[in-house]
Amino acid sequence: MRILVTGATGTLGGAVIPALLKAGHEVRAVSRTKRDDRGNVEWMWGDLISGNGLKEALYGVDAVAHLATSGRKGRGAVDVPGTRTLLILARAAGVPHVLFTSMVGADRAAHGYLRYKLEAERLVAESGLGWTILRCTPFHQWLHHRLGDFSALPALPVDRSVPWQPVHTGEVATRIAALLSAGPAGREIEYGGPQVLNTEELVRTWLRASGLHRPCVPVRYPGRLYAAQRAGDLTTDAAPKGEITWHDYLLPPPTLSDDSDDFASEHTASPTSPATQPEQDPDLRVYGGDEGYERPTRS
Numbered sequence: 001m002r003i004l005v006t007g008a009t010g011t012l013g014g015a016v017i018p019a020l021l022k023a024g025h026e027v028r029a030v031s032r033t034k035r036d037d038r039g040n041v042e043w044m045w046g047d048l049i050s051g052n053g054l055k056e057a058l059y060g061v062d063a064v065a066h067l068a069t070s071g072r073k074g075r076g077a078v079d080v081p082g083t084r085t086l087l088i089l090a091r092a093a094g095v096p097h098v099l100f101t102s103m104v105g106a107d108r109a110a111h112g113y114l115r116y117k118l119e120a121e122r123l124v125a126e127s128g129l130g131w132t133i134l135r136c137t138p139f140h141q142w143l144h145h146r147l148g149d150f151s152a153l154p155a156l157p158v159d160r161s162v163p164w165q166p167v168h169t170g171e172v173a174t175r176i177a178a179l180l181s182a183g184p185a186g187r188e189i190e191y192g193g194p195q196v197l198n199t200e201e202l203v204r205t206w207l208r209a210s211g212l213h214r215p216c217v218p219v220r221y222p223g224r225l226y227a228a229q230r231a232g233d234l235t236t237d238a239a240p241k242g243e244i245t246w247h248d249y250l251l252p253p254p255t256l257s258d259d260s261d262d263f264a265s266e267h268t269a270s271p272t273s274p275a276t277q278p279e280q281d282p283d284l285r286v287y288g289g290d291e292g293y294e295r296p297t298r299s
């Protein structure tokens with residue numbers, strides 16, 4: 001199949017392209033930055049907000065892996081109007097299948113960023129196209145980046161009552177490739193990591209992997225989104241689930257890091273490597289950037 005990937009330059013997109021190629025598909029990737037074609041990957045310029053370039057990108061494709069997002073600070077601009085535009089043009093082009101990536105909890109805790117994901121899910125399900133929605137738990141890379149924003153703090157605020165279920169993008173990508181090969185599921189499918197960890201377990205593993213020595217200060221994270229997360233709305237029991245743990249992502253065992261063909265090893269962090277250190281984004285410091293998450297209070 002020829003598959004169009006939106007969000008191809010993103011965290012997940014970087015794992016999805018090799019997974020689709022490995023599954024025998026041709027890939028057309030769309031980005032707002034013009035890139036040269038490489039091997040079996042055709043790059044096309046396109047912008048989901050203006051809609052420019054999408055008609056050309058959708059021409060002759062058998063399925064769309066719609067991963068693009070304007071992120072937690074983007075107020076749903078790509079996720080909702082961008083998805084609407086993409087679906088209208090995909091219908092006009094006669095695309096048989098659109099797979100949309102959403103988040104576990106979008107249906108149960110539609111606050112902040114998740115409410116845009118739920119709205120976009122509805123557009124996809126009501127589009128009249130063949131569809132699959134894959135709801136994932138937070139990616140290892142995203143959490144690694146997010147925790148990096150804390151590294152300058154003398155102590156880390158942790159709420160032990162908040163659970164996380166980090167998942168590896170290489171495994172999400174393999175799941176996406178399998179779902180696209182299978183054709184439209186016409187339902188929402190959840191996919192999470194192998195373990196549910198509380199915030200302190202998550203943070204302590206990250207501190208160890210990063211070689212940082214910081215005390216953890218117990219706090220209670222406020223707001224509706226954390227309340228929902230505390231109640232288990234952002235984790236899932238669904239099977240299958242990923243196998244790569246947060247610990248093995250941060251501190252890969254030799255079998256993972258030795259296999260250069262393995263997506264997992266390609267997307268595994270070396271927390272001490274400058275190349276994988278989170279960028280310093282002043283807007284994202286501590287809790288500042290993520291819509292729906294608020295500053296913690298000391299408990």
Ligand SMILES: NC(=O)c1ccc[n+]([C@@H]2O[C@H](COP(=O)([O-])OP(=O)(O)OC[C@H]3O[C@@H](n4cnc5c(N)ncnc54)[C@H](OP(=O)(O)O)[C@@H]3O)[C@@H](O)[C@H]2O)c1
Nearest residue numbers: 007009010011012031032047048068069101136138139142
């Ligand atoms: N991150 C997580 O932990 C997580 C967890 C569960 C589900 N998800 C979902 O997984 C998907 C991928 O997330 P991610 O973290 O990989 O995203 P990401 O790294 O933030 O990448 C965002 C992508 O969207 C593209 N994009 C942004 N604005 C665009 C526009 N106007 N037109 C076209 N493309 C645009 C960007 O491409 P260019 O800049 O090249 O144009 C980029 O490739 C999203 O649907 C997200 O909701 C993420």
